[in-house]
Amino acid sequence: MQIPIDSPVCAPLDAVKRDGYSFVTAEVMHPLLRASGDLSDWNAFAASWNQLGPDPYLAATGRQRRRRHATYTATPNDGVELAPHQPHYQSLLYNRLQGDIERWFEPVDSAMANGKSLRTILAFCNDFFSSLAPATPSWHVEVHQFRIEASSTSAGEPTPEGSHRDGVDFVLVLLIDRCNIASGTTTIHSPDGKPLGHFTLTHPFDAALIHDPRVFHGVTPVTPITPDEPAHRDVLVVTFRARS
Structure with missing residues (x-):
């Protein structure tokens, strides 16, 4: 992707190259x-977080998270294609809590998986990440819809595995919605644990772009602002890993 020097995407690109991550506010990300495509079905896309099933793997440990999952393939010149439904796998090296197992989640609803908003997000990621790794001929792409729920008796844990890497090349975390929650601050660390930065995804379209091999990331637990009312944090996570 040839990016004009005055393009708004240059600042996030430069930040990822320099620091290994970039916090992009909604005013820039939207x-x-x-510029990458159509967001006309955004309201339906955001509403689809209300249809997420529980994460059965976390439920077994007493933690509450809802999610759906989809897999795609991408090439810099030919775009992004939906792949057959398959499990999500991370090694124990990257996920001390749930590593070395195949985790099957409900698939992203087909209308959303092929919808305009998600296709636009994936097109942006394909261009952005491919420009950071121009020698990569193709990508394995995973999409995760997450809802973290909190209650007056239990904080929600966006990253129950703690500060971590995902075992991929690049990560996008895009805020979809926050409802009645406090905190949820994203923290960035070097591999030796040195704090590098922190920020909070507050508004829909606020985003984090991360070069996963270089930095660790985590999110602080969320708690309800009004204890007896529903409280949740909805995010879309997209990962790009070079296909071997």
């Missing part, structure tokens, strides 16, 4: 996505 126009970047609009």
